Amino acid sequence: MIYKIVSAVLIVILIVALMMTASTSKKRQEEIDQLQQEIVVSNRYIQSLNDQLNKANNGTKPVKSEDERLLKVLNKYLKENKRNGVVTAEELSKYEKEDRFIPNLIPINGEYAISQHYKEEHPALDFAAEEGTEVIASATGEILSVYEDEYFGKVVLIDHLNEYATMYAHLATAIYDSKTFVKKGEPIGLVGNTGNSSAPHLHFEVLKNGENIDPELILED
Ligand SMILES: [Zn+2]
Structure with missing residues (x-):
């Protein structure tokens, strides 16, 4: 008799234990289902953010240029001008062609007189x-x-990041x-009489693709 009671109690305990296990695993499964649901929702949210980002970036992706130095300088330029520092293909070609990179500004801030024009033996303009x-x-x-x-004498050479370069000589x-970035019209030196010069003047050369051109063909008043 006592064995029957013990067996019955053991069976009851076993059943209760099995039920508890089943209930626990059911609960776990529910938790897993819920987490998976949350992952699906999160993924959808991330996807929608990505879509928005892609839309926002459309057309303003940074350009992969062969000339990284040019890109660096242009980025610096844009940063200095309180832009976001990202150069688009459109901007790049615009800036390359833009007037600010064309050496057409008289390189003297003050009174001057042209003392020597461009000629074969003097491929420059003297101010x-x-x-x-x-x-x-x-x-x-x-x-x-x-x-x-x-x-x-003392010389400054500027690369205008396109086909042009300019040279400023006899500086004081x-x-x-x-490696300094300078803006059009920014003072870069002072007129002097250094080197083979008999009176203070600026010897100004404009190079296009490495060849001297007559500065007066490009300078604007
Ligand atoms: Zn000269």
């Missing part, structure tokens, strides 16, 4: 001006080099070192 007169960048660009030699002072 006679008082010593210390401001010499300004004829166009936006990056200073390629600053050096001094016996003939040209150069304001910046090479």
Whole structure:
């Protein structure tokens, strides 16, 4: 008799234990289902955010340019002008062609007189001006080099990040070192009489694709 009671109790305990296990696993399954549901909702939300981002970025994706240096300088330029610093293909071609990169600004800020025109043996334009007169960048660009030699005295060379480069010679002072980004019209030095020069003047050269051109063909009054 006692065995029957013990067996019955054990069976009851076993059944209760099985029921509890079943209930626990059912609960777990419900939790898993709920989490999976949440994952589906989250994924949908992430997808919609991605869609929105893709829409917003459409047409303003950064350009992959071969000329990373140009891109860097242009990004810097845009940043300085309180833009987001991202250059689009459209902007890039616009900026490349834009006037600010064309050396058509008279490179002297003050009184001057043309003392020598462009000719084969003098592929430059000379501006006679008082010593210390401001010499300004004829166009936006990056200073390629600053050096001094016996003939040209103190020289600043600017790369305008397109087919143009300009040279400013016989300077008394150069304001910046090479690799400096300068804006069109920004002072870059002072008129001087350094090198082979008999009176203070600026010797100004414009190079197009590495060849000298007559600055007067491009300069605007
Ligand atoms: Zn000259």
